[in-house]
Structure formats: C-alpha cells, structure tokens
Amino acid sequence: xxxxxxxxxxxxxxxxxxxxxxxxxxxxxxxxxxxxxxxxxxxxxxxxxxxxxxxxxxxxxxxxxxxxxxxxxxxxxxxxxxxxxxxxxxxxxxxxxxxxxxxxxxxxxxxxxxxxx
Amino acid sequence: xxxxxxxxxxxxxxxxxxxxxxxxxxxxxxxxxxxxxxxxxxxxxxxxxxxxxxxxxxxxxxxxxxxxxxxxxxxxxxxxxxxxxxxxxxxxxxxxxxxxxxxxxxxxxxx
Numbered sequence: 001x002x003x004x005x006x007x008x009x010x011x012x013x014x015x016x017x018x019x020x021x022x023x024x025x026x027x028x029x030x031x032x033x034x035x036x037x038x039x040x041x042x043x044x045x046x047x048x049x050x051x052x053x054x055x056x057x058x059x060x061x062x063x064x065x066x067x068x069x070x071x072x073x074x075x076x077x078x079x080x081x082x083x084x085x086x087x088x089x090x091x092x093x094x095x096x097x098x099x100x101x102x103x104x105x106x107x108x109x110x111x112x113x114x115x116x117x
Numbered sequence: 118x119x120x121x122x123x124x125x126x127x128x129x130x131x132x133x134x135x136x137x138x139x140x141x142x143x144x145x146x147x148x149x150x151x152x153x154x155x156x157x158x159x160x161x162x163x164x165x166x167x168x169x170x171x172x173x174x175x176x177x178x179x180x181x182x183x184x185x186x187x188x189x190x191x192x193x194x195x196x197x198x199x200x201x202x203x204x205x206x207x208x209x210x211x212x213x214x215x216x217x218x219x220x221x222x223x224x225x226x227x228x
Binding site for chain 1: 219
C-alpha cells in the first residue's frame with residue numbers, strides 16, 4: 001500500500017524551530033519529487049515547498065522562503081521540512097505529498113504545527 | 118487571498134450535476150494544462166480527483182470530470198451522491214516563480 005506518514009508537529013513558541021518528517025512506503029520514493037502543503041485553521045490549502053527526486057531542484061513559497069528548508073534522504077525513504085523563525089501564521093496542518101504533474105497523487109494524514117506563546 | 122478564485126460554496130440534490138469553477142490568470146490556469154482538483158473531507162487527507170485538467174487517477178469515479186476554457190478550469194460532479202459532500206480545491210502550475218497555486222476551496226453540499 002502506498003503510504004505517507006508525517007510526524008514532528010507540535011507546539012512551539014514564535015521564533016522557534018521544528019523539523020517535520022514524512023516517511024514513505026509502498027512506492028520507489030527515490031524516483032519521485034515531493035511537496036509540502038499546509039492548511040491553516042479555517043483556511044484553504046497552501047503549497048509550501050517542492051523537492052525533486054535527486055534534490056537537485058527545490059522551490060519555496062514566498063511566505064516561507066529563507067526560513068524553511070526542504071530535504072530528503074532517499075536511503076531512508078524520508079522527506080523533511082526544517083522550519084525556523086516560526087511565526088503565528090505558520091500554524092497549520094502540514095501535509096507531505098507525492099508529486100504528479102504539478103499536483104499530488106498521494107497525501108499523508110498531516111501533522112499539526114501550532115505556533116503560540 | 119488565494120491565487121485562484123473558487124466560489125465558497127456549491128450545492129445540488131442527489132443525482133444532479135454540479136460544476137465548480139476555478140479562475141486564474143494567463144500566468145497559471147490560462148497557459149498551463151496542469152490543473153488539479155482535490156476532494157477534502159475535514160480531518161482526512163486530501164484526495165486527488167483530477168490532474169492535467171481532465172485526467173482521472175485510477176479509482177476515481179467517472180462521475181468526476183474536468184475541463185478548462187481560457188483562464189477558468191471547472192470540475193463537474195455528475196450523479197451527486199451523499200459521499201461527494203466535501204471541500205474541493207483546485208490548483209495550477211504557475212511557472213518556476215510561484216510554482217503551484219491553490220484556490221480558496223469550495224464547500225460542496227449534497228442537499
């Protein structure tokens with residue numbers, strides 16, 4: 001079964017850091033690009049970051065550029081999102097997703113990040 | 118404010134058809150055939166329903182169809198069923214600067 005499982009969410013103070021992980025199984029992880037997408041409370045989906053299969057190409061949304069870093073370890077079938085200088089507006093459910101034609105055909109269940117003092 | 122514009126709500130009775138629009142610009146929907154549609158039941162993982170404007174992933178019922186005209190893409194759900202009640206989001210490739218943009222979502226209610 002193709003599956004993505006996020007972890008690492010939690011409560012963090014403004015200005016703090018958090019590292020999200022996404023464990024992939026059921027497909028050849030190293031062959032696919034991956035994305036992070038988030039959904040703030042009561043809001044719609046927002047694309048956050050993209051990484052190609054070999055990590056050679058990376059993109060970020062302007063809202064997180066310079067603060068978030070996406071990475072992957074193909075040997076461990078894992079995707080990561082290092083989040084620094086967190087702000088209240090980063091509070092959201094964060095989803096990882098397998099890339100397909102500039103969309104995502106497999107999504108995890110999400111991990112919740114709450115930025116609050 | 119989302120980059121793509123969707124109506125906040127749509128509704129239809131069981132068995133009817135409903136169409137949800139997604140309006141972008143000549144920098145995204147209008148120029149790229151990379152529009153996707155997602156179904157999202159709150160608390161669950163979003164599900165890809167349509168990609169590349171018209172293509173359905175395996176397992177998605179053919180009651181769901183996509184189209185595009187100019188800067189506006191559309192998702193049509195035919196033969197509405199109770200389980201179709203969910204939030205629907207569109208997204209589009211927007212070039213290497215913005216990469217992917219989403220719509221604000223449409224809450225579909227089956228009356």
